[in-house]
Amino acid sequence: MSINTVETIDAQVKVRHVLASVSDKSGLETFIPGLVAACPEVKIFSTGGTYARIKEILGADAGERLQAVSDYTGQPETQGGLVKTLDFKIYLGLLTETYNDAHQGDLKRTAAVPIDMVVVNLYPFKQTIAQAGVTVEGARGQIDIGGPCMIRAAAKNFIRVAPVVDPRDYPRILDELSADGGQTSLERRFRLAQKAFAHTPPTTTARLPIILAVRRRPWRPTAIGFRMGEAR
Secondary structure, three states: OOOOOOOOOOOEEEOOEEEEEEOOOOOHHHHHHHHHHHOOOOEEEEOHHHHHHHHHHHHHHHHHHEEEHHHHHOOOOOHHHOOOOOOHHHHHHHHOOOOOHHHHHHHHHHOOOOOOEEEEEOOOHHHHHOOOOOOHHHHHOOOOOHHHHHHHHHHHOOOOOEEEOOHHHHHHHHHHHHHOOOEEEHHHHHHHHHHHHHHOHHHHHHOHHHHHHHHHOOOOHHHHOOOOOOOO
16 A cells, blocks of 8 residues: 655645534534634534534524535435444545645545534543443443544644644634634644544543443343344
């Protein structure tokens, strides 16, 4: 397998396309209007409850600024939101390199767009398993798959993409966007990538107590709260 060696990047990247899917929706009420004000061309792709919250915040501007990920990809969300963002167009938009002709051809071929900022934080798994009486199924449902994938893809491609995982960073990001004509700096993207990579490993570590708890019990589906369906 050959690995791309990037030789040319942009220090400043204009934010035109943002992917937003957050469990912690605090701060969106100021971040989204500030983002639109600083980046007049911005379009936001979003999912589920985040989409509903941003639509509420944008009001009449939602039709122009906001699009459901399912409408963008052409693939509806699965029941319960199990699969929302795990789609080729999404990851093409996250991982493409600006000066890679093959990548740009892929974007054109699939009618995809480069995603310049990802605003994502994870399901509250650690908080869930800390609750008294939590079931294995309740904990299992809070294991985030798409979130860590988006965060790591964006952080890997910090040479172009800004990965935002902490609502406390919203004010600093808006200040920079406002001061720099809706652009992110390479230094800011690198700092955000450092935080993004630090944000994902604990989710793996936090699963261990649940896995150990399951292993201590007799291995019968009913012992951990399941009933058996008929084979299909």
